[in-house]
Amino acid sequence: MTGNSLDQHMQRYAQRTNGMRASAIRALFAVANRPEVVSLAGGMPYLKSLPLESLASEAAALVSEEGLVALQYGSGQGIPQLREQICQVMALEGISAHPDDVMVTVGSQMALDLTTRIFCDPGDVILAEAPSYVGALGTFRAYQADVVHVAMDDDGLIPEALVAAIDACAVAGRRVKLLYTIPNFHNPAGVTLSDERRPIIAEICREAGIAILEDNPYGLLGFDDRLRRALRSDDPDNVIYLGSFSKTFAPGLRVGWVLAPHAVREKLVLANEAATLNPPVFNQMLISRYLAKFDWLSQVKAYRHTYAERRDAMLGALQMHMPEGTTWTNPDGGFYVWVTLPEGFDAAAMLPRAVTARVAYVPGTAFYADGLGSRQLRLSYCFPTSERIVEGIRRLATVLDSELDVMRTFGTTMSRPAVGPASPSPDTA
Amino acid sequence: MSRHVVVLAGGLSHERDVSLRSGSRLYESLRNLGMEVTLRDVDSDLIPWLVETKPDAAIIALHGGRGENGAIQGILEMVGIPYLGTPTKNCRLAWEKNIAKNLVERSGFTTPPWMSLSHNTFRDLGAGALIDALVGYLGLPLMVKPQHGGSALGASVVRAAGELPAALVGAFAYGDIIVVEVFVDGVELAITVIEEADGARALPPVEISPSSGIFDYESRYTAGLTTYFTPARLSDEVAAAAADLAIGAHRVLGLRDVSRTDAIAAPDGTVHFLEVNVSPGLTETSMLPMSVEAAGRDLGELYANLVERAIGRAGR
Numbered sequence: 001m002t003g004n005s006l007d008q009h010m011q012r013y014a015q016r017t018n019g020m021r022a023s024a025i026r027a028l029f030a031v032a033n034r035p036e037v038v039s040l041a042g043g044m045p046y047l048k049s050l051p052l053e054s055l056a057s058e059a060a061a062l063v064s065e066e067g068l069v070a071l072q073y074g075s076g077q078g079i080p081q082l083r084e085q086i087c088q089v090m091a092l093e094g095i096s097a098h099p100d101d102v103m104v105t106v107g108s109q110m111a112l113d114l115t116t117r118i119f120c121d122p123g124d125v126i127l128a129e130a131p132s133y134v135g136a137l138g139t140f141r142a143y144q145a146d147v148v149h150v151a152m153d154d155d156g157l158i159p160e161a162l163v164a165a166i167d168a169c170a171v172a173g174r175r176v177k178l179l180y181t182i183p184n185f186h187n188p189a190g191v192t193l194s195d196e197r198r199p200i201i202a203e204i205c206r207e208a209g210i211a212i213l214e215d216n217p218y219g220l221l222g223f224d225d226r227l228r229r230a231l232r233s234d235d236p237d238n239v240i241y242l243g244s245f246s247k248t249f250a251p252g253l254r255v256g257w258v259l260a261p262h263a264v265r266e267k268l269v270l271a272n273e274a275a276t277l278n279p280p281v282f283n284q285m286l287i288s289r290y291l292a293k294f295d296w297l298s299q300v301k302a303y304r305h306t307y308a309e310r311r312d313a314m315l316g317a318l319q320m321h322m323p324e325g326t327t328w329t330n331p332d333g334g335f336y337v338w339v340t341l342p343e344g345f346d347a348a349a350m351l352p353r354a355v356t357a358r359v360a361y362v363p364g365t366a367f368y369a370d371g372l373g374s375r376q377l378r379l380s381y382c383f384p385t386s387e388r389i390v391e392g393i394r395r396l397a398t399v400l401d402s403e404l405d406v407m408r409t410f411g412t413t414m415s416r417p418a419v420g421p422a423s424p425s426p427d428t429a
Numbered sequence: 430m431s432r433h434v435v436v437l438a439g440g441l442s443h444e445r446d447v448s449l450r451s452g453s454r455l456y457e458s459l460r461n462l463g464m465e466v467t468l469r470d471v472d473s474d475l476i477p478w479l480v481e482t483k484p485d486a487a488i489i490a491l492h493g494g495r496g497e498n499g500a501i502q503g504i505l506e507m508v509g510i511p512y513l514g515t516p517t518k519n520c521r522l523a524w525e526k527n528i529a530k531n532l533v534e535r536s537g538f539t540t541p542p543w544m545s546l547s548h549n550t551f552r553d554l555g556a557g558a559l560i561d562a563l564v565g566y567l568g569l570p571l572m573v574k575p576q577h578g579g580s581a582l583g584a585s586v587v588r589a590a591g592e593l594p595a596a597l598v599g600a601f602a603y604g605d606i607i608v609v610e611v612f613v614d615g616v617e618l619a620i621t622v623i624e625e626a627d628g629a630r631a632l633p634p635v636e637i638s639p640s641s642g643i644f645d646y647e648s649r650y651t652a653g654l655t656t657y658f659t660p661a662r663l664s665d666e667v668a669a670a671a672a673d674l675a676i677g678a679h680r681v682l683g684l685r686d687v688s689r690t691d692a693i694a695a696p697d698g699t700v701h702f703l704e705v706n707v708s709p710g711l712t713e714t715s716m717l718p719m720s721v722e723a724a725g726r727d728l729g730e731l732y733a734n735l736v737e738r739a740i741g742r743a744g745r
Contacts, residue, residue, distance in 0.1 A: 001658060003656035004657050005654075005656045006652040006657070007653030009653075010653035022646060022647050022651040023646070024580075024582055024647070027447070027646070028443060031442075031443070034441060034472075349599060352443055353602045355441075355443060405552070406548060406598055406601050410594040
């Protein structure tokens with residue numbers, strides 16, 4: 001008698017699907033979206049301050065005035081007008097670029113995918129901060145690239161650690177293709193690469209023959225209103241720069257971009273056409289109108305103000321409620337605080353208890369390719385109100401109390417059973 | 430007359446994700462029969478909605494928590510909505526795994542020896558001594574699981590005493606009481622019981638063969654990681670024993686309409702009761718739909734018939 005495995009294609013899947021399995025931890029995030037739960041997990045921008053009625057009129061005008069273009073296929077590279085405007089946006093961070101070297105993508109996540117696709121063969125190494133963006137790790141895994149993490153401190157990526165990682169890879173005969181870095185208001189770590197280290201990191205990579213993949217979705221969201229100089233500004237030939245409208249405007253439109261040296265850009269356009277034919281024309285044209293007709297910089301400023309207030313609420317609540325031995329980062333912008341719990345805690349194993357207490361976070365192991373991060377967790381302050389953030393941290397403190405109680409009973413040095421992949425779904429990444 | 434049925438799914442338990450999938454499948458199955466169906470989450474608007482809408486019947490596709498411990502059933506009773514499934518008071522008997530094991534064992538069936546313990550007991554009496562006593566009493570290997578809930582969440586097999594503390598901590602993350610039972614190595618079975626006009630009867634049992642050897646969450650909900658045999662590859666005697674056990678558990682616990690008993694058939698032919706579910710999973714990888722199909726029945730039609738029985742019980 002033949003059994004039924006419920007998947008007749010099981011023997012046909014590519015090796016890269018090996019990690020694509022159901023996960024109890026991931027399933028718990030289904031509860032996070034319920035209003036009863038204070039979700040400090042999701043990286044969703046706070047959109048309520050957008051001028052929705054004006055945007056609705058603009059979208060209607062776009063259809064009536066330019067519908068035959070907006071609803072048609074478009075260029076694989078993206079519409080020229082938006083690429084020019086993107087250059088103006090990037091100029092705010094010291095980047096001088098030509099629209100020809102910009103390619104619009106379906107969110108910067110697609111740019112990340114395409115860049116990995118054209119650079120990495122299975123087994124190639126990508127260096128990335130420890131921890132790193134969960135969505136990037138998923139992309140690198142999909143292309144069977146190996147991630148080697150490089151340590152950070154409060155000033156971002158540590159140059160000496162980068163050199164050590166490059167040397168170790170060389171000794172091991174590993175081929176390093178890219179350094180993936182989020183220099184500003186890091187996801188998940190919340191730290192920013194210092195001005196002093198930026199040229200040092202660029203030089204190390206240039207000398208080692210490693211291209212830099214600079215991911216900068218949060219660059220305009222610094223709370224001190226100071227714009228950091230992009231790595232790309234000083235090294236246009238060796239830096240591939242990723243930008244996004246998801247954090248400064250609206251993630252639902254899924255529009256991002258990549259700025260790359262000309263030869264790389266040519267390959268990226270071919271890859272983009274193979275993947276999506278072209279980025280959505282309607283969405284590009286709507287964003288183009290938004291940039292041209294709305295005071296979008298004031299909108300970004302309003303976002304900064306909101307997020308700064310919420311960051312303060314979170315840091316204050318952490319100070320008040322977290323147990324001794326807990327540490328956290330102090331972000332100057334962006335969305336996230338990175339918390340390190342005292343020895344013995346396991347943030348992934350603790351998540352069911354948190355869900356019972358109606359609070360959600362992302363366990364730290366999601367942000368490492370090598371299984372580290374069990375004592376860490378990412379808290380996001382971008383979406384909930386300050387009052388909800390304070391309540392969420394209070395609930396988290398009760399969870400830690402209960403967990404500590406159990407740890408005291410059974411000892412804190414036990415090795416925990418594996419709980420499976422801790423990655424959230426893309427909407428919470 | 431067309432019935433208006435509400436399928437309750439989602440909720441706030443750890444099994445919300447599975448429940449949403451169960452509810453969605455049931456919703457489609459009933460809609461395909463032309464029924465008027467509302468798929469609804471459980472939230473603070475539920476009771477006013479039930480009172481105002483007065484659906485003809487409710488189906489509880491909630492897993493874990495209030496969907497299985499009798500709370501939602503009690504609410505439906507209070508607001509006068511007929512529902513498919515076990516009455517509120519009896520849900521609690523099935524929900525508490527140690528009580529279910531106790532009652533089933535008292536009825537003459539076999540269940541692996543077990544202990545049900547709270548975290549407070551370990552804390553107050555000393556975990557080290559209690560763990561030693563547990564291993565001395567039950568032996569190894571052991572299965573550790575939360576007292577409440579399903580989908581193998583928080584459950585793990587312990588093959589060495591040193592693994593027990595971590596397994597206990599993992600189970601306590603889901604609740605303050607756990608069950609530690611002797612792990613029986615055998616054929617894992619899921620036996621669905623349905624109760625229609627001709628009484629309770631067992632559908633063809635499903636044999637579960639996970640490629641990892643452990644039927645954990647990943648093996649349950651990733652298609653392709655587990656092979657299912659329906660009906661299970663059992664001798665007639667063992668198959669009959671499995672059916673007797675499931676019907677016996679259904680009766681002794683006072684379950685109604687539908688239940689699914691999880692059991693192990695040991696190499697010596699003994700079928701051991703593990704636990705019973707009053708709201709079995711209905712997802713694409715769940716065992717109840719496999720049994721229904723193997724019995725030559727349609728899932729939607731079966732539940733539609735059970736809905737009519739529920740409405741009939743209420744005298745409507």
